[in-house]
Amino acid sequence: MCCSKVMFPTAETDFGLSMLRCVPSNVSLVVSPISVIFTLAMVHVGSKGSTRFEIERVISKGADTEGFNSVEGYYARLFNRIENRWGHGASSRIFNRFFLNKRADVEMEYEASMLSFYNAKIDRMDFGTANKTAWIIAGHICASTDGKICGMVKEENVKNMFSLVVSTNHFTGEWKFKFDKSSNSKGTFYSSEGKEREVEYMNGSNQEILHAEDDDVQVLSLPYLDTSYALNIFLPKNRSGLHEIRARLTGERVQSLLSKLKKTIISITIPKMKIEAGLNLEKALKDMSVSRSFSTKADFTGIINRRLLVAGAAHKAIIKVDEDGTTAAGATVFSRFESMSAIVGERVKFEANHPFLFILTKDNDPLFMGQFV
Structure with missing residues (x-):
């Protein structure tokens, strides 16, 4: 744990796990930790004292605070690795923007830093015309997520407010090894609390896929054509084990499991998924002890x-x-500023027919995290 390459992904994963724990383990959920972290990183640039330390603690656990390994240094590099990357079977897009009351005079150094680190422009807006301003901001979010998240900002969100900080993250990726639709099957998914339902499963036989496990969980890593991206599924070995696994899992343990992935001959059964979810982010951040930012202090x-x-x-x-x-796709709004190894010979079966966690990563940075139940 001596360098930012390890510390930052670990902190980001812990951050995402904390977001997931804000919702009961019997509810399907998806969040974008990196979207929230970029929003925090943008306000971090202009924060001072205890407010700055509070933000650093959750997004850069234990990392240096100056130079190459600073919060700004690391996340600026991550932003450049992700922003508007197209081709090779994967595309990613990040949109950062600070919408500020046109009557305010922003510090010139802050404005320059936002543009330099995160390509985040500061748009001067007339917050007195709340309906028009909300429509413009919501339009930016909708366009940057390819129409996936629209109408997120409404008139009541901007009325009598000072500014909004927005970060969106959109990803589309093709599998390196596509599933054959003719191999799909209907089957039982054993939900939490003993409930059952029929879902459509995707199946793959004798696939050479990255896999790891420990006493409690199996991990399957499904690569995209751009293999720097992967969908990692954390499947509890106990059918009803999600709640306990989620409570005990840490960023360090997740990163350790990802580092132990090995090519394995494996038979795969995973459900098709479609999840859309919102989160009370203010409550989630306060639960992570990011509270000073929301106070008069x-x-x-x-x-x-x-x-x-x-x-x-x-x-x-x-x-x-x-x-x-x-x-x-993920979008975060801070509103209302007021005054690999050798192939393992043994064949493994990975059957995700009960609740599991998933993490979509760029290298080992968690872009999206969630639970399917």
Whole structure:
């Protein structure tokens, strides 16, 4: 745990797990940790004192705070690796923007840093015309997620407000090894609390896929054509084990399992998925002890030379997984600023017919995380 290459993905994974734990384990959910983290990173640039430390603690656990391994340094590099990457069977797009009351004078250094680190422009808006402003901001979110997340910002979200910070993340990827639709089957999915339902499964036999396991969980890593991206499924060995696994899983353990993936001859059965979910992000962040930003003790004087606080935060994400690949989108709004190894010979069966966690990664950074129940 001595370098940012390990520390930041571990912190991001812990962050995503904390988001998931804000929702009961019997509800299907998807979140985009990186979307929320980029939003936090943008306000971090203009934060000071304890407010800055509070944000650093959750998005850069244990990492250096200056130079190459700083929060800005690491996330600027991650942003550049993800932003508007097309081709090779995968495309990713990140949109960052700060919408500010046109009457405000933002600090020039902050504006330059936002553009330099995260390609985030500051748009001066007339928050007095709330309906028009909400329509414009919602349009940006809708366009940047390829129409997947629309109408997220409404008139009541901007009325009498000072600014909104927005980060969206959109991903589309084709599997490296596509599933044959003719091999799909209907079968029973054993939900939590002993319930059962019929779902459509995708099947693959004798596939050479990355796999790892420990005493509690199997991990299947499904690569996209651009193999820097993968969908990693964490399947509890106990059919009713999701709640316990979710409670005990840590970012360090997740990253350790991902580092132990080995090529394995495996038979796969996984359900087709489509999940759309919203999250009370303000509550989630406060549960992670990011509370000063939402109080009168907040110090964002690096943004504007007056006292500001975050009075609202929202997050929404979707994911669709089928035979061809994955489409996923996430959007985060901070609103209302107010005054690999050798093949293993043994054949393994991976049958995801009960609740599991999933993490869509770029290298080992978690772009999307969720649970299917």
